[in-house]
Amino acid sequence: MRCYxxxxxxxxxxxxVTLGCHPVKEAIxxxxxxxxxxxxxxxxxxxxxxxxxxxxxxxxxxxxxxYCRVQAEDxxxxxxxxxxxxxxxxxxxxxxxxxxxxxxxxKDQPSLSKQIKVAMRNAGFINPExxxxxxxxxxxxxxxxxxxGMSPEAVINEIKDSGLRGRGGAGFLTGSKWExxxxxxxxxxxxxxxxxxxxxxxxxDRSILEGDxxxxxEAMAIAGYAIGADQGYVYVRAEYPLAVEKLRHAINQARxxxxxxxxxxxxxxxxxxxxxxxxxxxxxxEETALLASIEGRRGTPKPRPPFPANKGLWxxxxxxxxxxTLASIPPIxxxxxxxxxxxxxxxxxxxxxxxxxxxxxxxxxxEVPMGMPLREIIxxxxxxxxxxxxLKAVLAGGPVGGFIPADYLDVSMDYESVAELGTLIGxxxxxxxxxxxxxxxxxxxxxxxxxxxxCGKCTPCREGLKxxxxxxxRVTEGKGQERDIEDLERLSxxxxxxxxxGLGQAAPSPVxxxxxxxxPEFEAxxxxxxxxxxxxxxxxxxxxxxx
Amino acid sequence: MEATVEKCRCDQNTELEKVIAQHEGEKDxxxxxxxxxxxxxxxxxxxxxxxxxxxxxxxxxxxxxxGLIQVLTKAQNLIGYLPAWVQTxxxxxxxxxxxxxxxxxxxxxxxxxxxxxRHKVAICSGxxxxxxxSKTILKTLRHVLGIKTGQTTPDSRFNLExxxxxxxxxxxxxxxxxxxxxxxxxxPEQIPGILExxx
Numbered sequence: 001m002r003c004y005x006x007x008x009x010x011x012x013x014x015x016x017v018t019l020g021c022h023p024v025k026e027a028i029x030x031x032x033x034x035x036x037x038x039x040x041x042x043x044x045x046x047x048x049x050x051x052x053x054x055x056x057x058x059x060x061x062x063x064x065x066x067y068c069r070v071q072a073e074d075x076x077x078x079x080x081x082x083x084x085x086x087x088x089x090x091x092x093x094x095x096x097x098x099x100x101x102x103x104x105x106x107k108d109q110p111s112l113s114k115q116i117k118v119a120m121r122n123a124g125f126i127n128p129e130x131x132x133x134x135x136x137x138x139x140x141x142x143x144x145x146x147x148x149g150m151s152p153e154a155v156i157n158e159i160k161d162s163g164l165r166g167r168g169g170a171g172f173l174t175g176s177k178w179e180x181x182x183x184x185x186x187x188x189x190x191x192x193x194x195x196x197x198x199x200x201x202x203x204x205d206r207s208i209l210e211g212d213x214x215x216x217x218e219a220m221a222i223a224g225y226a227i228g229a230d231q232g233y234v235y236v237r238a239e240y241p242l243a244v245e246k247l248r249h250a251i252n253q254a255r256x257x258x259x260x261x262x263x264x265x266x267x268x269x270x271x272x273x274x275x276x277x278x279x280x281x282x283x284x285x286e287e288t289a290l291l292a293s294i295e296g297r298r299g300t301p302k303p304r305p306p307f308p309a310n311k312g313l314w315x316x317x318x319x320x321x322x323x324x325t326l327a328s329i330p331p332i333x334x335x336x337x338x339x340x341x342x343x344x345x346x347x348x349x350x351x352x353x354x355x356x357x358x359x360x361x362x363x364x365x366x367e368v369p370m371g372m373p374l375r376e377i378i379x380x381x382x383x384x385x386x387x388x389x390x391l392k393a394v395l396a397g398g399p400v401g402g403f404i405p406a407d408y409l410d411v412s413m414d415y416e417s418v419a420e421l422g423t424l425i426g427x428x429x430x431x432x433x434x435x436x437x438x439x440x441x442x443x444x445x446x447x448x449x450x451x452x453x454x455c456g457k458c459t460p461c462r463e464g465l466k467x468x469x470x471x472x473x474r475v476t477e478g479k480g481q482e483r484d485i486e487d488l489e490r491l492s493x494x495x496x497x498x499x500x501x502g503l504g505q506a507a508p509s510p511v512x513x514x515x516x517x518x519x520p521e522f523e524a525x526x527x528x529x530x531x532x533x534x535x536x537x538x539x540x541x542x543x544x545x546x547x
Numbered sequence: 548m549e550a551t552v553e554k555c556r557c558d559q560n561t562e563l564e565k566v567i568a569q570h571e572g573e574k575d576x577x578x579x580x581x582x583x584x585x586x587x588x589x590x591x592x593x594x595x596x597x598x599x600x601x602x603x604x605x606x607x608x609x610x611x612x613x614g615l616i617q618v619l620t621k622a623q624n625l626i627g628y629l630p631a632w633v634q635t636x637x638x639x640x641x642x643x644x645x646x647x648x649x650x651x652x653x654x655x656x657x658x659x660x661x662x663x664x665r666h667k668v669a670i671c672s673g674x675x676x677x678x679x680x681s682k683t684i685l686k687t688l689r690h691v692l693g694i695k696t697g698q699t700t701p702d703s704r705f706n707l708e709x710x711x712x713x714x715x716x717x718x719x720x721x722x723x724x725x726x727x728x729x730x731x732x733x734x735p736e737q738i739p740g741i742l743e744x745x746x
Contacts, residue, residue, distance in 0.1 A: 015717050018729035052717025200673030200712035238620070238657050239713055241726065279616050279655035282711060296615035297647070298654040357675035357716040364717055398674055431674045445677055453711075455654075 005040040006083060011057040011124060013048025013210060014203075014242055021056035023072040028058075031079030041083055044133075047211015047246075048203075049124030050365040051111075054094060059106050066106040067092040097361045097383050111362050111381045116343065118351045119167075119327040120204070120367045123211030128246050131253040134214040140259050142330035143218050146225055147267040155226040156182060159329065161337035163349030168194055168285070168322030169397075169426045170502065171348075171415045177319060180309035181227040184317035189229035191220050192313065192320045194290055195236040195243070198282040199398040200449070201429040204353040204365055205323035209236065209243035212327065213250035217273060219326035221260065222333065224271040227319050232273045233294055238280050247275060282453035286501045287320045289455065300457040301501035322427075324353055344370035348414035358395070358431035359386040368413075375409040378432065389434040393517070397426030399446035400506035402513030403439070422513050424506070438535035439518045440525050443510045444472040450507040461504030464495040468511060478538040480526035489515065600625055601633065605640035612643045615651055619658060628659045656711075664699045664706035666745040668692070668724050673712030675719040684720050685709065687735040691742065705742070 010016075010025045025043060032041055049057055054068040058078065065088055067078065074092055081087045093102035094109065103109060126133040134140070146155055160175025181189065193216055197205040208216065220232045236244050251273050254260040262270045276294050283289045284299040291313050293299035312318025328350065332340045341349045348370040354377065357363050361383030368377065374394060378384065385391045393403040402423030404411060411417050418425050433442065447469040456462045468491050471484050492508035499505045514522060524530050531539040604621045608614025618637055623629055629652050638645045652658040670676075670685050689695060692705055699706040715721040718731025730741055 014729065015715055015731070018715060018718060018721075018731055052715075055717075197714070198711065200671075201675050201716050202712075203714035203716055206714045239711065277617070277620065279620060279657040280711065281655050293616065294613070296613040296617075296643075296651070298650050300654075355716060357719065358678045363675070363719075395674065429674070431678060433678055437678060442677070446674075449672070 002042075004042040006042075007061040008041060008043045008083070009046050009049075009059040009061065009125070010043060011047075011049045011051075011055060011059075012045040013052065013055075013124070013207060015048070015052035016055035016057060017242070019055040019069075020071070024056050024058065024070050024075055027072040027075030028079060031076050032083065035079060035084055037079075037083060044127045045129070046125060047123040047128045048207035048365065050120070050207070051094075051109075051362070052365075053363045063088075063104075064106045065104050066094055066109070068094045110383070111364070111366065114372070114376060114381055115367050116351050116369055117367045118331050118340070119208060119215075119324045119353055120365065121212075121331065122215060123207050126212070128211050128213055129249055131214060131250070131257055134212070138334060139214055139330075140218055140257075142333035143221050143259060144265060145333060146222050147265055147269055152182060152226045152228065155222065155333070158333060158337050159226075162332045162340040163337075163344070163347075164325065164328055164332065164340065165348065165415065166322060167324035167328070167352065167427065169199075169424070171425065174321065174325055177309060177321070178223065178226050180307070181229075181317050181319040184310045186317045188231070188314075188316045189227055190313045190316055190318040191223045191227065191229045191232040192290070192294070192318055193220055193232070193234040193326055194285065194287065194320055194322045195234055195240075196278055196285045196290055197237060197240075197323070197427065198285045198453075199400070199427050199429055201357050201398050201431050202355045202427045204355060204428060206240050206243050207365055208323050208327045209240065210246050213243075213247045214254065215327045215330055216247075216323055217250060217254050217260065219321075219329035220273060221264065221271045222329055223319055223321065223326070225269055227317070229319065230270050230272065232271065233276050233313070234273065235276045235278060235284070235290055235294060237278050244275060244277055251275070281455070282449075283455040283501070283503055286503055289501070290320065291318065298455075300455045301503075303500060324428075345412065345414045345416075347416055352413070352425065352428055354413075354428045354430050356382045356430050356432070359389065359434045359437075360384070360432040361386055371412045371414045371417075373410050374404060374413055374430075377413065377430065378409065382432070385432060385434050389436065392433050392435050392437060393439070395431040395433060395442075395510075396429065397424045397506075397509070398429040398431075399449045400503060400509055401426050401429070402509045403517050405517045422516055423509065436533055436535070438476075438521075438531055438533035439514050440472065440522055440531070441476055441533075441535045443514045444469070444476055446510045447472055447507075450503075454504065454507075458498075458500035458504060460495045460498040461500070461507065464491050464499075465504075465507055467491055468495075468508065472511075475522070475525050476531075476536045476538065478525075478529045478536075480529075482526065484526060485515065485519075485522065597626065598636075601636060602640070605637060609640055610642050612641050612647075615641055615643060615648065616655070619648075619652060623658060628662050630660075662699065662703070664703050666705050666725050667708060668705050668722065668742070669708045669710040669713075669726075670722045671711075671713045671715065671720065672709045673716060673719070675716035676712075676721055679719040681720040683735055684722065684733050684738070687738045688722075691738055705745070 010021055012021055056070050058067045058070050077089050081089050088104050093104050095102050156178045164174045165171045195205050278284055281299045284293045286301045287308055288302040289299040308318045344350050351367050351369050353367045366381050391406045393405045451465045451469050454461045488511055492512050495508050496505050521532050524532055608618050622633055634648045638648045694700055696707055696709050713723050715729050715731055720733050721731045723729045
């Protein structure tokens, strides 16, 4: 491997591509050529660095200087000043949102100082299209360790001891899932990666698949060994074409290097991986629906039991894990379960990736130890509410989650504490809403989403959600009645207890959460025909007569 | 028993073909919409070249029902939408019944029974975009294009859709044109300029 004096990392996550990182990269390459620095400086395209709002991003190593919102015109200055003369270009540095002071080094970023990256360890740091960069960062070491001396039971115990729980939403113990599938009888078994990241407001799976696809491939091979499967499927949303492309490339490379295919690393273990691209259906994130979709059918859920661990893909025992869960596996195998279990709380171990979005100063992807107070996440990492407005609530779990109101900001972000507030960590979406957002309008929007995405198989979800939407629409139009609150509560309770799959059961959550924390605001819509946040057009105090 | 099932299936197929054909008819009345897709103008079943290309797509999964979604995706990329004759051919090729194919086509939001415009304008309906004002952007788009969500402009230039989260939450509100060009941090004033780039 060649040695270079400096590396220029260009973030090529979806957000930065949108903001034009490719012309920037070209311009830098051109500048490097003009100054004849090709032998000394290497330009690397990486996956998402997590600072999506500040893109296009460039980081220059060895110093680790981060430049934000770089345009192609700026490239010449970066090359002539920084790369040639070693002087930092101050104008392009990230500036603290409060003090306006420049922060030159990436490691000093206020949002990074409290983060611990496990699942996202390589995203934004290596070139996802070069397997050698992954290997240089201990890539495929875990697979080698497992295949060269660990029994499947030992692997499963390691995962169980780490306390890792499914990061897709349900929070089921990953090790137990592996154990069930391992013990299930069947000549053919499958490993499936759930990359159908459908909850609006989350994009960690996309970032991992785009920025570090090999970590998912390695983990799936390890899982295959542990449960006795020789075939795997990665199910990716149709909306993520870049992720599919990167993954396809990575699978081919892994095959070439002998980490996939027949007789891996000469140990006699074989494992093959296929990609399945979805066709747009939220419900396919539910595991039984996802399996139906891989089989080429309508993605409707099935009652459980039988669980996929016993009867999954084409009736064979199947292990289904989410992208983020899988990406956490190789470090656990390498560093040991004790290391992973040392982070987090008693029942929620390790780290979790959250997608910070909405009305926040520094939106992006963050990875923190479980149990961090929400206040630290919002203010220390996220920089607080946009335009210094008053925080109204944080919405956790997207359209099937609930609110964490401003009064509860000190809640510890672990599965149990968040569940006590009537919401869920889910797949890690945290949307900040401020005083200008009407919760009734927002909840109506979520109900529209759930109605639209209901697969129609079971009546409570198909019909019940529609009735709830009708009531909510009525209320936002100023036609609410006193008994609507009672009706909503009754319907929610009914759907929660009788819907077929987890998505249907969770769909009424935002309504219940609203009635729990923002009841006065909802009542104002019904009794006073008034929208306190001035959002619902029919309920404005002084409607514009000429509108 | 076997024979009854077969017969039953045939009846369903003919019935369904009529239903699907009706669907297409309805939409045709909305305006002189020509099939879009990747520059394909004639998507009728008389076009031999298209037929050949479709058959070669089917060949990859011939007799394998599990390939249904993959085949339909490729077929739609080729033709621009999935008319009745395409569904019938796919059903025969993969060995699944036409009702099953129709069921899958209507279940997944990616598939369409009606011709689309040359350019697909899709506004993200994710939470982050909603909180940051995707409603206003959608309103502007509807106004500028003069069509409702799910419709195609009379000149077949654009069709407007609301899609699920495209994962560009850091750039909210966002829209995506032709499934690849993402525009983020949108303001209503930018919309006409963006649309102008697509002929």
